[in-house]
Amino acid sequence: MTPIIDVCALEDLPHGERRIIEWEDLEIGVFNCGGELLAIEDRCSHDNGPLAHGELDPLRCTVECPRHGSVFDLRTGKPLTLPAYVPVDVFPVLLEDGQIKLEVD
Numbered sequence: 001m002t003p004i005i006d007v008c009a010l011e012d013l014p015h016g017e018r019r020i021i022e023w024e025d026l027e028i029g030v031f032n033c034g035g036e037l038l039a040i041e042d043r044c045s046h047d048n049g050p051l052a053h054g055e056l057d058p059l060r061c062t063v064e065c066p067r068h069g070s071v072f073d074l075r076t077g078k079p080l081t082l083p084a085y086v087p088v089d090v091f092p093v094l095l096e097d098g099q100i101k102l103e104v105d
Contacts, residue, residue, distance in 0.1 A: 001022065004094065005101065005104055006034060006100075007019055008099075010100055011098070012021065013037075014032060018050050026104070027042035027050075028102065028104070029051065029052020031056060031063070033056075034058060037093040037095065037100060039093050040072065040090050044068070044070060044088070045085075046079075051063060051088065062078055062080065068084075069083075072084070072087075091103060
């Protein structure tokens with residue numbers, strides 16, 4: 001059975017905002033892109049640095065790595081620009097009774 005973890009209330013994550021959560025040895029960035037809730041591993045595949053702290057483009061649903069500028073698609077985890085070329089993990093987001101939850105594996 002896939003573990004499901006609580007993130008926060010939907011009202012606590014407005015459009016254009018993010019929340020970084022920890023689960024076991026993993027950090028995950030949860031983003032609200034115009035009402036679309038997306039979650040991505042907080043690790044740039046280029047150098048393993050923090051990713052979810054980078055600049056968010058809520059219209060394109062992308063985040064830019066603050067270290068070297070690779071832009072990642074929050075829906076797929078795929079890098080859209082170099083120097084990263086390997087995707088990072090994305091996680092299913094659930095909304096239950098106004099609470100944001102993640103399926104983590």
